[in-house]
Amino acid sequence: MEYVLRVEKLSKDFNEVRALDGVNFKLKKGEIHGIIGANGSGKSTFVNILFGSKHIRDTGGYEGCIYIDNKRVDIKNTQDAMKEGIGMVHQELVLLGELDISSNIKINRENIMDKTKALGDFALVDKDKNEKEAKELLLKLGVDIDPRIRVKDISTNLKQFVEIAREIDKDKLKILILDEPTSSLNIEESKILLSNLKELAKSGLSIIFISHRLEEIVDLCHRVTIFRDGRVVGEYGREEYDINKMALDMIGREVVQVIKERKNRSEESILSFNRVEVSYGHKSYKDISLDIKRGEILGITGLAGHGQEIFAYGLMGLYDMKGDVVFKGGKIRPGDIGTLIQKGIYLLPDERKELGLILSKSVWENLVFESYDRNKGFLRYPFLGRLSPLNHKAIREYSEDMVRRLNIKIKDIDQRVGDLSGGNQQKVCIGRAITIDPEVLFVGDPTRGIDIYSKEIILDMLLELNQEKNTTIIIFSGEVSELKRVCDRIAVMYNNQVFKIFEDGFDSEEFSLALSGRSLE
Amino acid sequence: MKRLRVEAPQLIVIFYLIILAVSLKFIGISYIDMINESLIKWVMNGVLVLSLIPMINVGAGRNFGLPIGITAGLIGMCIALEFRLEGWLGFGVSILAGSLIAVVFGYVYSLILNRLKGNEEIVGTFAGFSFIPIMNIFWTLAPFKNRQMLYPVGGQGLRPKINLDGYFAGILDNLLKVDIGRLVIPVGLIFFFIVLSILVYLFQKTRMGIAMSYIAENESFVKLSGIDINRYRTIAIMFSNVLAAIGIIVYSQSYGFVHLYDGPFMMAFPAVSAILIGGASRSKATVFNAMLGTYLYQTTFLLSVPVANAFLIPEMSEIIRMIVTNGIILYAFLYEGVKRRNEKV
Numbered sequence: 001m002e003y004v005l006r007v008e009k010l011s012k013d014f015n016e017v018r019a020l021d022g023v024n025f026k027l028k029k030g031e032i033h034g035i036i037g038a039n040g041s042g043k044s045t046f047v048n049i050l051f052g053s054k055h056i057r058d059t060g061g062y063e064g065c066i067y068i069d070n071k072r073v074d075i076k077n078t079q080d081a082m083k084e085g086i087g088m089v090h091q092e093l094v095l096l097g098e099l100d101i102s103s104n105i106k107i108n109r110e111n112i113m114d115k116t117k118a119l120g121d122f123a124l125v126d127k128d129k130n131e132k133e134a135k136e137l138l139l140k141l142g143v144d145i146d147p148r149i150r151v152k153d154i155s156t157n158l159k160q161f162v163e164i165a166r167e168i169d170k171d172k173l174k175i176l177i178l179d180e181p182t183s184s185l186n187i188e189e190s191k192i193l194l195s196n197l198k199e200l201a202k203s204g205l206s207i208i209f210i211s212h213r214l215e216e217i218v219d220l221c222h223r224v225t226i227f228r229d230g231r232v233v234g235e236y237g238r239e240e241y242d243i244n245k246m247a248l249d250m251i252g253r254e255v256v257q258v259i260k261e262r263k264n265r266s267e268e269s270i271l272s273f274n275r276v277e278v279s280y281g282h283k284s285y286k287d288i289s290l291d292i293k294r295g296e297i298l299g300i301t302g303l304a305g306h307g308q309e310i311f312a313y314g315l316m317g318l319y320d321m322k323g324d325v326v327f328k329g330g331k332i333r334p335g336d337i338g339t340l341i342q343k344g345i346y347l348l349p350d351e352r353k354e355l356g357l358i359l360s361k362s363v364w365e366n367l368v369f370e371s372y373d374r375n376k377g378f379l380r381y382p383f384l385g386r387l388s389p390l391n392h393k394a395i396r397e398y399s400e401d402m403v404r405r406l407n408i409k410i411k412d413i414d415q416r417v418g419d420l421s422g423g424n425q426q427k428v429c430i431g432r433a434i435t436i437d438p439e440v441l442f443v444g445d446p447t448r449g450i451d452i453y454s455k456e457i458i459l460d461m462l463l464e465l466n467q468e469k470n471t472t473i474i475i476f477s478g479e480v481s482e483l484k485r486v487c488d489r490i491a492v493m494y495n496n497q498v499f500k501i502f503e504d505g506f507d508s509e510e511f512s513l514a515l516s517g518r519s520l521e
Numbered sequence: 522m523k524r525l526r527v528e529a530p531q532l533i534v535i536f537y538l539i540i541l542a543v544s545l546k547f548i549g550i551s552y553i554d555m556i557n558e559s560l561i562k563w564v565m566n567g568v569l570v571l572s573l574i575p576m577i578n579v580g581a582g583r584n585f586g587l588p589i590g591i592t593a594g595l596i597g598m599c600i601a602l603e604f605r606l607e608g609w610l611g612f613g614v615s616i617l618a619g620s621l622i623a624v625v626f627g628y629v630y631s632l633i634l635n636r637l638k639g640n641e642e643i644v645g646t647f648a649g650f651s652f653i654p655i656m657n658i659f660w661t662l663a664p665f666k667n668r669q670m671l672y673p674v675g676g677q678g679l680r681p682k683i684n685l686d687g688y689f690a691g692i693l694d695n696l697l698k699v700d701i702g703r704l705v706i707p708v709g710l711i712f713f714f715i716v717l718s719i720l721v722y723l724f725q726k727t728r729m730g731i732a733m734s735y736i737a738e739n740e741s742f743v744k745l746s747g748i749d750i751n752r753y754r755t756i757a758i759m760f761s762n763v764l765a766a767i768g769i770i771v772y773s774q775s776y777g778f779v780h781l782y783d784g785p786f787m788m789a790f791p792a793v794s795a796i797l798i799g800g801a802s803r804s805k806a807t808v809f810n811a812m813l814g815t816y817l818y819q820t821t822f823l824l825s826v827p828v829a830n831a832f833l834i835p836e837m838s839e840i841i842r843m844i845v846t847n848g849i850i851l852y853a854f855l856y857e858g859v860k861r862r863n864e865k866v
Contacts, residue, residue, distance in 0.1 A: 316745060341747035355741050369735070370746040372728055379728060386729040 003070070004029050004174055004206045005050075007289035010057065010064035012045055014360070021230045023064070027175065032207045034217040036250055037227030038451040043210050044091075046227070047177045050208075051088040052081040068174070087167035089181055089448060092353075093159050097152030102134035103126070105152050105166045137165040140199075142192035153281035155305045156184045157478070161193070168200060176200075178210045183215060183448050186478025188303050188515050194220050198232050212451055214243050224251055247452060253508075258460045259485050270294040270472050271345070271440055276323030276334070277313045278496070279306075285310070285496035292440070292474060297466050299477040299483035301323045302493030303515060308476040309350065310496060312442035315340065316347045318355075327440075342373060346436050350444025350476070356429045358417030363410055365401035366417045366428050371435040383421065402431045406461065423454030430461050440472045441465070447479060459486055480515075534798050534817045534845075541824035548831040555824060560707055561694060564714040565775040569788065570795045570811045571714075572764030575719055576641075577806040578730075580737030581634055581759035583796070586645030587789035589630050590765025592656050593623035596778050598770060600646040600680065602688060603665050610851045612689040612774065619766035619846055627762030631755040638740075646789070653786055660781050683779040690777040710775075717767065722808045724760070737804035794818060794849045803857055821845070 005027040012020040021041045027033050031391060048055060049062045052075040056062060066073055068084050081088075093363045095104050103110075111130050112123040134147040143161045151159060160181055167176055178197075182190040194216060201207055211217055217224055218241050226234040226249045234249045236242075272294040278285050290311060292298055302308045315322030316336035325332050327343060348357035357366055372378045378395050379388040396494045399413045410420060417428055426446060428455050433441055446462065447455040463486055465471050483490050484506040491501045494517035502511055510520050545552065569587065576584045584590075601611040630648065630697020637644045661678035665671065672680050684690075696709025724730045733753055735743045744750050769788075773779050796806055799814020822842050829837035 207590055249632060269643060318741075318745075337744060337749040349745065354739075355745055358739050358742055360738060361735070370732065370743075370748065384727070387724075387727045389723070389726045390728065390731065 002029055003027060004068065006051075006067040006070070008067075009048070009309050009440070010049065010062060010066070012049060012062045014045075014059055019230050020062075022231055023227075023230075025225060025232070027206050027208065028222075029206055030201050030204050031223065032201045032209055032221045032294055034221035034224040035208060035210045035227060036212070036214065036217055036246065037152055038250055038453060041227040041250075042230040044179065045230075047088065047179060047208065047210065050081065051086060051177060052074065052076060052078045054078070055462040056360075057481045059099060063323060065302035077100060082170075083172075085170075085172045086177065087170055087173045089160070089167055090162045091183065093156070093163050095151045095159055095163060097494075098150060099151050100148050101138075101145065101154070101162050102131040102147035104162055105134040105137060106130045107166065109169060111484075133169075134165065134457060137169055140168075140335075141165055141196045149281075149343070156451070157186075157189055157303075158305055160184055164193075168205070173205060175206045175208065177210075179210045180212065181209075182211060184478070186301060186303060186515070189478070190216060199263065212449075212455075214246060214452070214511075217246075217295050218243060218334075223383040224398070241373065250452070256458050257485065258463060266294045266296075268294045270328060272326050273311060273325040274326065276314065276321055276325060278310045278319050278321045280310075280313070280319040282322075288497060290498055292504075295466070295470045295472055296488040297462070297473045297475065297486055300474060300493060301478060301480055301483055301490060301515070302499075307496035308478070308492045308493050309444060310493075311350075311434060312347050312444060312474065312476060315345065315442070316349075318349075329423045334420045341370075341436070341438070344439035346433055346438035346440070346446065347442040348433055348446070350448060352425055352429060352448075357417050357425060360416060362414045363403065363408070363417055363420075364413040367399050367402055367431045368395050368435055369432065371432065374437055375435065402435070405432075406431050408458070421454075423451060423458070426450060426454075426458050427461070430458065430465075434465060437469065438471065440474070442474045442476070444475075445477045445479070446475060447482060455482070462486065530698055531798060531800060532819070532823055536820050537845075538817065538824065541821065541828050544832070545824060547827050550826060550827050551703075555820075557705045559704075559816070559820045559823050560711065561775055562823055563709070563816045564693075565586045565772050566712045566768075566792070566795065566819050567714050567812065567815040568717055568771045569765060569768035569792045569814045570799075571717060571808070572761050572768050573792060573796050574761075574806045574808065574811060575724070575733075575757040575764070576761040577796075577801060577804065578725065578737060579733040579754050580740070580804055581754055581758060582641040582645065582803060583793045583801075584645055584765075585789045585793065586630060586649035586652075587641050587765055587792055588649040588785035589626050589652050590623050590762035591628050591769040591785040591788055592652065593762060593780060594619040594766030594769035594773075595785070596622050596783060597766060599663070599665060599670065599683075599781075601668050602670055602779070605667060605688075607688050607693065609689070612770070615770050616689050616767055619770055620763045621864070623762040623766035625760050627759035628755060630762065631751075631758040634758060635751045635754055649789060650786075653783065657782050679781055681780070681782045681784075685773060685777050685779060689774050692774050693771060694775055705768060713771070717764070718808045718812065721764070722777060725807075725833075729753070729756070734805070777866055790850065791818070794846045797849050797853045803853075805834070 003026050007023060007025040010020055010023040011018070018146055023046060035043050035046070050066070054283050057077065066075060073084055075084070076311060109131070111126040113126050116123040131147045138145060138161060140148065143158065145158060151162060164178070164181065182193060185193060197207060197220065209217070209221060213258060218462065222238055224236045224246065225232055226246060228250060236246065269291045273288060273290045275287045275289050278288060285307065288310065300308045300311065310319060313319040315325065315334050317337055321334035322393065325334055327345065332340060332343065353359060358369070368378055376382045378391055380391040381388045396413065403410060403413060406427045408424050408431070410424065417425060420428070443462065446458050450458060459482060460477070463471055466473050475487065490506060491502050492499045492511070492514040496516070499517060500514045505511060513519060545555065572590060573584050576582065596649065598615040600618045601615040606614050633648060634641050634644060665679060666853040668676070670683050671681050672678050693710040693713055694707055699706045699708050711723070725734065732743060732748055736750055736753060740750055795818035797812050797814065798818050799810035799812070801810040822838065825841055826838040829841065
C-alpha cells in the first residue's frame with residue numbers, strides 16, 4: 001500500500017515538557033484519517049509540526065522523520081509544508097476580513113486577464129472569473145453564498161467553509177489537515193461538510209481530520225488514531241470502531257453525560273424582546289421577538305448565519321439592536337452594557353479568546369475583573385469608588401477557593417490565562433460569571449474546542465448555577481445534542497427570526513425540519 | 522517588582538554613558554558638578570516624561586501630541602505672571618490654572634483621538650504640530666498687560682522668552698537643598714517629582730487604573746465587562762495633559778524662562794525617547810520606566826556636551842542628540858512591528 005505521508009518516531013519538547021513522544025503515523029492516498037484526543041494530548045502539536053508552524057521552530061524544532069511519497073522531507077517552515085502539498089485549516093481562522101470571499105479563496109492564485117498576462121506581477125486580476133470559481137468551490141462544499149461579501153461580515157461558521165475552500169483550491173494539495181473544522185458548525189452544517197469531504201477523498205485527496213466529536217469521526221474516517229499524553233494509544237480501522245472504547249482510550253476513564261432534571265418552570269418572563277430590529281454585516285432584520293422565562297435554561301440554535309447569537313450580541317452592543325426590550329417589567333436600552341450588567345445581565349461570548357478573556361493576565365485577574373460592584377469586599381476602600389485600590393488578600397482567597405470549587409487545573413492563580421487549555425479557560429470564564437452573579441446569563445458555544453470530558457464538567461457547572469442560584473441561562477450554540485440535554489426550551493432560529501420554540505420533542509422530526517426552516521405540513 | 526529587562530536601547534545608552542564618563546576624566550571636568558547638574562535635569566524633564574504614562578497604559582499610544590498639554594501649562598504660567606504673582610503663589614496658581622486649561626484641552630484632544638483609535642500616535646504628532654501655529658496667533662493677540670511679558674518694542678504681543686527671575690525661577694530647585702561637601706542634592710525638587718510619581722503609581726493600582734490597562738490589550742473584552750471605553754480614554758488623556766502642564770511648569774522654573782511660540786515644538790520626541798529607553802512599550806509603561814529613562818537620557822546629553830566640545834566640533838553634541846532621540850523612537854517602532862509579525866505565523 002502506498003502511503004502519502006509516513007511519520008516515524010516524532011517527538012517534541014516544550015521547555016522540558018514532552019508534548020509528543022515517539023509518534024508513528026501513516027496516511028494513505030485518498031484516506032480520511034481521524035485524530036482524536038483530549039485537550040493537551042498532543043494532536044495540535046502533531047499537526048503543527050506537519051505544517052511547519054513557527055512556534056515549533058522557535059521552541060527548538062522536532063525530532064523524528066517525516067516521509068512524503070516515500071521521500072524524506074524536512075519541514076522547517078510553512079512554505080516548505082505547502083511546497084510538499086500540505087494544506088491546513090486552523091482552529092483559529094486565518095482570513096483577511098477586509099477582502100471579499102472570492103479574494104480570500106483565490107489569494108495568490110488569482111485568475112488574470114489574458115491580455116495583460118505579459119505584465120507578469122502587474123497583470124490585471126479577472127475578478128469575475130475569481131468569483132465564479134469561488135462560488136463553484138463553495139458549492140462543492142455545500143455552501144451557497146455570494147462570494148462578493150466581505151469576510152468580516154460573515155459568521156464564524158461560514159468563514160470555516162471559506163478557509164477550507166481556499167485550501168482545496170490549491171492544485172498541488174495532497175494532504176489536507178483540518179483542525180476541528182466542525183467545532184463552530186452545527187449538526188446540519190457539519191453533515192454538509194462531512195459528506196463533501198468524503199467526495200474530496202474519493203478524488204484522491206488525503207485528509208487528516210481532528211475532532212472532539214466521536215460520532216463524526218466514526219461516520220467519516222477510514223481510520224482513527226487516538227492520542228493521549230503525547231503518545232499514540234490506539235489505532236482503529238473502520239471495522240473495529242467502538243465509540244465507548246475509543247472514548248475510554250482517549251480520556252483514560254469513563255465519561256458520564258449530564259442531563260438536566262426538568263422542574264416546574266415559572267411562567268413569569270424575566271427578559272423579553274418585542275419586535276426588535278437587529279443590524280449586522282450591512283443587513284438588518286426586523287420584527288424579532290423572544291420571551292425568556294425566569295429561571296429557565298433556554299437554548300438558541302440554528303444553522304450558520306441564521307442568527308442564534310443576535311439576542312446576546314444585540315443586547316450587549318456587539319450588534320446594533322433597536323426596539324423594545326423589557327427586563328423585569330422595566331424597559332432597558334440595548335448596548336448600554338454598564339447599566340445592563342448592573343441590573344444583572346451578563347454575557348460569556350462564544351469567541352472566548354477574543355472577547356471573553358484577557359489572555360496575558362493571570363487567572364485571578366480574569367476571575368474577578370469588574371465584579372467589584374457586586375463584591376464590595378474586593379475593593380480596599382469601597383468609598384473611593386472607581387479610585388479604590390483592590391483588596392488583594394480578599395481577592396486571592398476568593399480566587400483560590402473558586403479554583404478549587406470549579407476544579408480548574410492550574411499551577412497557581414498567578415498563571416497566565418493564555419497558557420491554559422481551552423477547557424480550563426472556559427472554566428475561568430464561568431468562574432467570572434459566578435463571581436458577577438447575574439440574574440440572566442447569556443453563554444455562547446460554551447463547549448467549543450473542548451474535549452468530551454471537560455465538556456460535561458462545563459455543562460454541569462451551568463446546570464448547577466441554574467439550580468442553586470436560579471440564574472436564567474440562555475445558551476446560544478450549534479451543538480444541538482448538548483442543548484437537548486440541558487435546556488428546558490430550545491428556540492430554533494431561521495433567517496434571523498425565531499422560527500419555532502420547542503418545549504419538548506427535541507428529538508422529533510419537526511425539530512430537525514425546523515433547523516432548515518421547514519414545518520411538518 | 523518584576524524582573525528588570527535590559528534590552529538593546531538601555532544597553533546602548535548605558536554603554537555610551539560609560540564612554541562619556543571615562544572621557545570626562547581626560548578633559549578635567551569634575552564628576553560632582555555633573556552629578557549635581559544631572560539631578561536637576563532629571564526632574565526638570567522627568568514630569569514631562571511621567572505625563573506619557575496614563576495615555577500609554579490606556580492604549581492611546583505614546584503622546585506625540587505633548588505640545589497640547591505643554592501649551593496649557595504655558596498659559597497657566599502667563600496667567601500667574603499677568604497678575605504679578607511671585608514665589609509659591611505664582612507657582613501654585615500656574616499649576617492650578619494650567620491644570621484646569623489642560624483638562625479642557627485634554628477633553629477636546631480626546632474627542633479627536635477617540636474617533637481615530639489605533640492611529641493615535643500619528644494623529645497626535647500632527648495635532649501637536651498644528652496646534653503650535655494656532656497658539657502662536659494666540660500669543661501675539663492675547664490681551665496680557667504685564668510689560669515684562671510683552672515685546673519690549675511696540676508693547677504688543679507676548680515675547681518669545683519671558684524671564685521668570687523675580688517670579689518663581691528656581692523655586693523648586695532651591696527648595697531644601699542639602700549640601701554634602703560639594704555635592705548638592707535638590708531634595709525639594711526630587712520630593713516634588715516623587716510625589717507626582719507616587720500619584721501616578723497609585724492611580725495605576727486603582728480599580729479604574731487597572732481597567733484602563735486592560736483596554737490597551739483587549740478593548741472588546743473590557744467593553745463587554747460594562748466599561749465605557751471612550752470615557753476611560755478621555756479621563757486618561759486629560760490626566761496625561763494635566764501632568765504635561767505641570768511638567769512644563771517644573772521645567773520652566775528650572776530653565777528660568779517661559780518659552781512660548783515654538784518652544785513646545787520639539788518637546789515630544791525627547792520625552793518619548795526617554796520613556797522608551799526606560800523600557801516602556803507601546804501599551805505598557807511604569808513609573809519606574811519613566812524615572813530610569815529620563816535619568817539615562819538626560820545625563821547622556823549632559824555629559825556629551827563637554828566631551829563633544831573638547832574632542833569634536835562644538836555642534837556635535839546637538840547632532841548626537843538628534844540621532845539618539847529619533848533613532849530610539851525608530852528602533853521602538855521597528856521592534857514592535859517585527860514582534861507583532863512574528864506572533865502570527
